[in-house]
Amino acid sequence: MDSDTTTTLLYLALLAASFLYLFFLRRTRGNGGGEGSLPPGPRGLPILGSLLSLNPELHTYFAGLAAKHGPIFSIRLGSKLGVVITSPALAREVLKDNDAVFSGRDVPDAARSVSYGGAQNIVWNPAGPKWRLLRRVCVREMLSASGLDAVHLLRRREFRATLAHLHAVAVAGAEVDVGAQMFLTTMNVITGTLWGGNIGGESERTAVGKEFRELVADITAVLGAPNVSDFFPALQPFDLQGIRNKSDKLKTRFDDIFARIIQQRVNNGGAATAPDFLEYMLKLEKEGGDGKASFTMTNVKALLMDMVVGGTETTSNTVEWAMAEMLKNRRILKKVQEELDAIVGTDSVVEESHLPQLHYLQSVVKETLRLHPALPLMVPHCPSEDTTVGGHRVPAGSRVFVNAWAIMRDPAAWKDPDEFVPERFEVGGGGGGRKVDFTGGELDYVPFGSGRRICAGVAMAERMTAYSVALLVQAFEWELPEGKELDMKEKFAIVMKKATPLVAVPTPRLSRPELYSAA
Numbered sequence: 055m056d057s058d059t060t061t062t063l064l065y066l067a068l069l070a071a072s073f074l075y076l077f078f079l080r081r082t083r084g085n086g087g088g089e090g091s092l093p094p095g096p097r098g099l100p101i102l103g104s105l106l107s108l109n110p111e112l113h114t115y116f117a118g119l120a121a122k123h124g125p126i127f128s129i130r131l132g133s134k135l136g137v138v139i140t141s142p143a144l145a146r147e148v149l150k151d152n153d154a155v156f157s158g159r160d161v162p163d164a165a166r167s168v169s170y171g172g173a174q175n176i177v178w179n180p181a182g183p184k185w186r187l188l189r190r191v192c193v194r195e196m197l198s199a200s201g202l203d204a205v206h207l208l209r210r211r212e213f214r215a216t217l218a219h220l221h222a223v224a225v226a227g228a229e230v231d232v233g234a235q236m237f238l239t240t241m242n243v244i245t246g247t248l249w250g251g252n253i254g255g256e257s258e259r260t261a262v263g264k265e266f267r268e269l270v271a272d273i274t275a276v277l278g279a280p281n282v283s284d285f286f287p288a289l290q291p292f293d294l295q296g297i298r299n300k301s302d303k304l305k306t307r308f309d310d311i312f313a314r315i316i317q318q319r320v321n322n323g324g325a326a327t328a329p330d331f332l333e334y335m336l337k338l339e340k341e342g343g344d345g346k347a348s349f350t351m352t353n354v355k356a357l358l359m360d361m362v363v364g365g366t367e368t369t370s371n372t373v374e375w376a377m378a379e380m381l382k383n384r385r386i387l388k389k390v391q392e393e394l395d396a397i398v399g400t401d402s403v404v405e406e407s408h409l410p411q412l413h414y415l416q417s418v419v420k421e422t423l424r425l426h427p428a429l430p431l432m433v434p435h436c437p438s439e440d441t442t443v444g445g446h447r448v449p450a451g452s453r454v455f456v457n458a459w460a461i462m463r464d465p466a467a468w469k470d471p472d473e474f475v476p477e478r479f480e481v482g483g484g485g486g487g488r489k490v491d492f493t494g495g496e497l498d499y500v501p502f503g504s505g506r507r508i509c510a511g512v513a514m515a516e517r518m519t520a521y522s523v524a525l526l527v528q529a530f531e532w533e534l535p536e537g538k539e540l541d542m543k544e545k546f547a548i549v550m551k552k553a554t555p556l557v558a559v560p561t562p563r564l565s566r567p568e569l570y571s572a573a
């Protein structure tokens with residue numbers, strides 16, 4: 055782009071922004087405090103609002119602003135109004151009491167691009183008949199307890215393959231990037247559940263897994279990048295930072311892979327070697343939907359995208375955080391090992407069926423999700439009409455962030471909130487801990503959200519994180535590489551990661567080498 059064009063575009067941008075700012079001011083007049091007024095918040099600059107002071111670590115930045123302005127505050131970002139909720143009571147008002155009103159999404163430009171327009175998948179769809187159909191399809195056919203039971207052998211195969219791989223690494227005395235390894239495992243489990251192993255053999259599966267990993271990382275990056283097009287929607291057509299262009303290209307790469315996989319299946323007459331999710335979706339696509347909403351080939355691909363993008367990094371990052379916390383606190387690691395040794399021993403490999411007996415391990419997973427929720431600000435909600443929350447007016451169309459990260463560290467709800475203490479969830483055997491689950495019923499524990507937009511993959515995430523941690527801890531001793539320190543810093547990018555990947559050295563601890571075979 056030459057410099058004249060850039061200047062003209064910037065000029066147009068400022069003109070549009072000024073217009074929007076004046077329009078916005080007129081709409082939001084009356085921010086004087088109390089009932090009917092906007093929540094308090096930082097004043098910000100004309101036109102830009104608080105854009106210039108925005109810190110990329112959004113969850114901690116918002117927690118700091120909440121300490122100053124209260125558990126509901128508003129923040130203007132360009133022409134957009136953000137409202138941030140930071141208490142269990144107000145989270146209840148938004149996610150439970152006014153669930154229907156707040157169940158919409160304010161779709162970022164990059165998300166619209168990667169999700170086939172914003173109304174074809176689950177995550178970014180408004181909560182109407184189409185969203186209901188898509189959610190029902192996924193939860194009933196793939197992500198429910200019975201759907202997951204039906205493919206447990208597939209998960210076992212993938213986890214055993216990981217076990218064998220880690221054993222080879224351990225025997226060689228090499229290091230493991232724990233998050234990267236668990237990403238591949240999760241990816242293989244999810245893609246296996248979606249379309250089985252029926253996509254041209256093992257080598258293609260590995261190649262697809264590797265390509266997806268890069269794509270998911272790139273998509274998370276574009277979704278997390280601050281985008282002028284979102285702060286000033288009138289500027290979207292200009293795509294001043296080229297983010298939409300990048301997102302379109304990523305979507306096309308995903309689409310090519312999905313199209314190839316679907317075509318192979320169609321060429322096979324639509325039937326898989328074993329029933330899988332793709333087979334079910336292609337049948338529904340032939341039928342055209344459920345009578346209330348249509349179901350098209352675009353929906354097939356958009357759902358595949360939801361599962362691949364929504365289910366992989368979230369799960370593998372959680373496993374990585376759990377391992378990091380246990381390496382930081384070896385007492386906890388030892389206690390998990392002792393539990394595994396008592397229930398499973400070291401003469402056989404832990405199975406998914408052992409999980410209900412591994413109570414302390416489940417507490418470790420719960421505590422990991424409390425301190426390190428994979429989506430610290432959930433996915434922002436968007437009210438369909440002006441609504442009063444905490445005595446303040448939250449205008450229709452604003453972007454509502456529920457700061458799950460801060461809520462789950464609220465000292466009013468949690469003793470020593472920044473400490474990693476799985477015992478707080480130990481209820482059996484006189485543990486005296488607190489009983490929590492992942493259903494979002496208690497609004498101070500919401501790692502998966504709450505209400506109608508709660509995570510669609512809770513059951514799958516629960517099994518995969520617990521099974522991964524169980525396998526890693528039962529089968530290996532873990533040490534940091536010589537001279538390396540554990541860095542627990544977080545990095546926010548929609549999905550929260552460790553700023554420095556956890557690298558550790560495994561040593562086999564099962565009784566016989568044959569136990570590590572992939573079979």
Ligand code: HEM
Binds near residue numbers: 366
């Ligand atoms: C530890 C792992 C995971 C965590 C912590 C997590 C957390 C969340 C959260 C906080 C939300 C947003 C809720 C809201 O907007 O209020 C969400 C949405 C969603 N998640 Fe997960 N998730 C995980 C794994 C998965 C998996 C494995 C899948 C599927 C394979 C999945 C699929 C989805 C979908 C489709 C949505 C959108 C739901 C909607 O908008 O109606 N997630 N997740």
